[in-house]
Amino acid sequence: xxxxxxxxxxxxxxxxxxxxxxxxxxxxxxxxxxxxxxxxxxxxxxxxxxxxxxxxxxxxxxxxxxxxxxxxxxxxxxxxxxxxxxxxxxxxxxxxxxxxxxxxxxxxxxxxxxxxxxxxxxxxxxxxxxxxxxxxxxxxxxxxxxxxxxxxxxxxxxxxxxxxxxxxxxxxxxxx
Amino acid sequence: xxxxxxxxxxxxxxxxxxxxxxxxxxxxxxxxxxxxxxxxxxxxxxxxxxxxxxxxxxxxxxxxxxxxxxxxxxxxxxxxxxxxxxxxxxxxxxxxxxxxxxxxxxxxxxxxxxxxxxxxxxxxxxxxxxxxxxxxxxxxxxxxxxxxxxxxxxxxxxxxxxxxxxxxxxxxxxxxxxxxxxxxxxxxxxxxxxxxxxxxxxxxxxxxxxxxxxxxxxxxxxxxxxxxxxxxxxxxxxxxxxxxxxxxxxxxxxxxxxxxxxxxxxxxxxxxxxxxxxxxxxxxxxxxxxxxxxxxxxxxxxxxxxxxxxxxxxxxxxxxxxxxxxxxxxxxxxxxxxxxxxxxxxxxxxxxxxxxxxxxxxxxxxxxxxxxxxxxxxxxxxxxxxxxxxxxxxxxxxxxxxxxxxxxxxxxxxxxxxx
Numbered sequence: 001x002x003x004x005x006x007x008x009x010x011x012x013x014x015x016x017x018x019x020x021x022x023x024x025x026x027x028x029x030x031x032x033x034x035x036x037x038x039x040x041x042x043x044x045x046x047x048x049x050x051x052x053x054x055x056x057x058x059x060x061x062x063x064x065x066x067x068x069x070x071x072x073x074x075x076x077x078x079x080x081x082x083x084x085x086x087x088x089x090x091x092x093x094x095x096x097x098x099x100x101x102x103x104x105x106x107x108x109x110x111x112x113x114x115x116x117x118x119x120x121x122x123x124x125x126x127x128x129x130x131x132x133x134x135x136x137x138x139x140x141x142x143x144x145x146x147x148x149x150x151x152x153x154x155x156x157x158x159x160x161x162x163x164x165x166x167x168x169x170x171x172x173x174x175x176x
Numbered sequence: 177x178x179x180x181x182x183x184x185x186x187x188x189x190x191x192x193x194x195x196x197x198x199x200x201x202x203x204x205x206x207x208x209x210x211x212x213x214x215x216x217x218x219x220x221x222x223x224x225x226x227x228x229x230x231x232x233x234x235x236x237x238x239x240x241x242x243x244x245x246x247x248x249x250x251x252x253x254x255x256x257x258x259x260x261x262x263x264x265x266x267x268x269x270x271x272x273x274x275x276x277x278x279x280x281x282x283x284x285x286x287x288x289x290x291x292x293x294x295x296x297x298x299x300x301x302x303x304x305x306x307x308x309x310x311x312x313x314x315x316x317x318x319x320x321x322x323x324x325x326x327x328x329x330x331x332x333x334x335x336x337x338x339x340x341x342x343x344x345x346x347x348x349x350x351x352x353x354x355x356x357x358x359x360x361x362x363x364x365x366x367x368x369x370x371x372x373x374x375x376x377x378x379x380x381x382x383x384x385x386x387x388x389x390x391x392x393x394x395x396x397x398x399x400x401x402x403x404x405x406x407x408x409x410x411x412x413x414x415x416x417x418x419x420x421x422x423x424x425x426x427x428x429x430x431x432x433x434x435x436x437x438x439x440x441x442x443x444x445x446x447x448x449x450x451x452x453x454x455x456x457x458x459x460x461x462x463x464x465x466x467x468x469x470x471x472x473x474x475x476x477x478x479x480x481x482x483x484x485x486x487x488x489x490x491x492x493x494x495x496x497x498x499x500x501x502x503x504x505x506x507x508x509x510x511x512x513x514x515x516x517x518x519x520x521x522x523x524x525x526x527x528x529x530x531x532x533x534x535x536x537x538x539x540x541x542x543x544x545x546x547x548x549x550x551x552x553x554x555x556x557x558x559x560x561x562x563x564x565x566x567x568x569x570x571x572x573x574x575x576x577x578x579x580x581x582x583x584x585x586x587x588x589x590x591x592x593x594x595x
Binding site for chain 2: 006084111133135138150153162
């Protein structure tokens with residue numbers, strides 16, 4: 001199947017904004033992803049090492065004793081995000097195994113950096129009590145002061161480091 | 177009135193279904209906008225592909241205008257909408273950490289889910305990393321819990337920081353976003369993969385319509401103005417209002433004393449009487465506010481900042497002014513709020529006893545409605561009476577029988593969205 005182009009970013013933005021508004025209107029809160037990822041991870045851990053979960057205060061509030069960490073609306077939203085992304089990908093011809101990376105970067109390097117970046121991101125998301133969706137997007141729309149500072153910090157951190165990592169994100173034509 | 181809170185209003189399965197559908201919409205829009213592609217996302221930070229900024233800020237201003245305009249028009253009770261609580265330094269530090277992770281890994285948690293869903297292997301590795309990172313946080317959080325809980329400011333919006341109306345900020349944010357979009361268009365022309373001829377007026381009919389709608393919505397929010405505290409009390413749910421009529425929020429003297437000496441609670445006494453009544457007699461640690469001061473955002477901000485275990489008790493001479501203050505503060509979303517039953521008059525009747533310098537005067541008919549002090553004092557000694565110091569009265573409370581009404585409700589900051 002031929003790959004379809006991405007939609008106009010402003011149209012995408014309006015659609016995302018309407019989804020965000022619907023979430024606030026119906027549930028009183030916005031969109032999010034990282035808390036559900038946390039729940040999934042706690043659930044996995046709870047099966048492997050239930051005693052360890054009960055000991056960590058931060059995890060125990062989700063899965064201590066008999067609590068099921070997956071029984072949560074945020075996990076439902078995560079499942080939906082997964083399915084929605086998959087369906088859109090299939091319909092647009094982008095549902096195929098591949099590694100997206102800068103030119104001249106080996107797959108191994110890209111995957112190692114993805115894992116490392118994810119680890120840093122996961123830690124940061126818990127530290128700031130929300131990820132780019134839960135804090136920046138949802139908090140941004142309700143004009144939360146902390147969320148806006150957070151958002152500028154994310155951009156600041158990424159722009160600050162971007163120049164040093166430019167060789168990992170080169171576009172083809174500049175590659176040697 | 178919205179927000180509807182479907183988790184309580186609908187059967188669990190239906191509510192979960194709606195969350196699932198919201199997720200579907202979220203995930204598909206992210207994928208269709210190109211957020212499943214780490215190359216596209218990282219392009220943002222090399223100024224060649226500004227999709228992240230365009231999508232994100234269009235979404236933010238769209239939802240922002242709709243929410244705040246709905247609030248002004250009385251269609252949405254914004255005070256019941258979840259606003260991420262502000263923890264100043266944890267937010268800034270966490271944001272910087274996430275920015276670093278973003279440029280190294282090429283995703284953020286939400287977008288990596290979409291990448292994973294379309295079989296992007298780097299997305300799978302990133303999502304695995306996110307999971308390990310959250311685990312690392314869970315294991316280590318106790319070592320820096322001080323920093324993690326520092327600079328807490330509660331629910332705080334930008335209009336509240338600058339003490340200006342919501343409309344100005346909404347309109348300002350829309351204008352700012354438009355300026356950023358303009359810069360983004362030029363930046364893409366300059367640094368983008370497909371270099372185009374410089375177009376200084378990158379405007380199409382669709383863009384004009386969008387701009388007009390958003391600017392118009394922001395302007396309308398500004399013109400209609402913000403709801404008053406009375407409006408906010410008026411739109412509080414019926415069950416909540418019934419608590420006043422059922423006297424569920426009027427605490428007795430015994431419970432008041434007990435709360436003061438309970439180490440697990442922080443008793444915040446809000447005295448809303450006039451200055452002279454306050455000078456004659458007031459509880460130790462009580463703060464005095466006029467009803468007008470309670471309206472100000474500064475007072476509300478200070479009250480929201482108090483810790484989770486705070487019990488707020490409003491005190492007046494009788495119950496008229498304190499009930500007024502209760503409505504006002506409840507309308508502004510202050511929780512764990514109670515009223516001292518019978519006010520200071522009842523208190524002095526019960527505890528002042530045969531005291532030199534204090535004399536009860538017979539109440540005129542109008543006194544109950546005017547919330548007057550029904551005692552005459554020879555000296556104004558404020559909190560220098562033994563029955564003004566609640567901590568000294570613990571043994572007294574042990575002998576009283578009373579119904580316990582205080583139930584500590586957790587602040588919404590701990591649930592919701594992403595946290």
